[in-house]
Amino acid sequence: MPENTANSDANTAIIAALNDRARRRLDHCRWILTQGVLACDPITVAELLIAVEDFDGFTPDNDPYAEHDFGAIELSGDTFFWKIDYYDLDLQMHSPDPSDPTITARVLTVMLAEEY
Template sequence: MTEDDHTAAIAVLNDACRAEPGALWVLTPGVQALPKADQAKAVAAVSDFADFSEANDPHGERDFGAFEVGGERLFWKIDYYDLDLCMASPDPADPAITKRVLTLMLAQEY
């Protein structure tokens, strides 16, 4: 697999993570404190996020985004762990050995 193919595979898996209701998402305390309607808008914004550019996605993995909801700036990011969630995954392009964790946070919590 070429480096470009590897990156493309990671991007596809990250897109699936953002769109998959059963994926492992972590909402930080700041996001949990938002009104429920804003929380729902924020989750939808992550799922629908498509504003990737060189500035926010320099590696082409589609693993980070920023947006605003209800006057708050929010960030989301995806981290890659082994299946036990103890260490980093040795290969984020391989879903058989990688568990993705998406964290949704207020920008000030970063």
């Protein structure tokens, strides 16, 4: 395997692990709930947040880059998406290296699919 591919695969595995930790609220990550999510009843919101934390349905179709940064959840007759984005620590621009948690702020947004 060429060195660049090995480094890329290693970075992808690190990013996926950091995203899993962030999604499970084990690590620093900002969570944003959209207006559509906040308009749902509180029980649905609680169930949704647990479903996001527990999500493990990653496939090549929904996770083509193997970063564990997106998921879709069916709950109470609605489809919800969650997405992790990578920013610099000041939240001004994209992180130059999402595999480095010392320079990356993760933001997880939970939304109704129709808000995407």
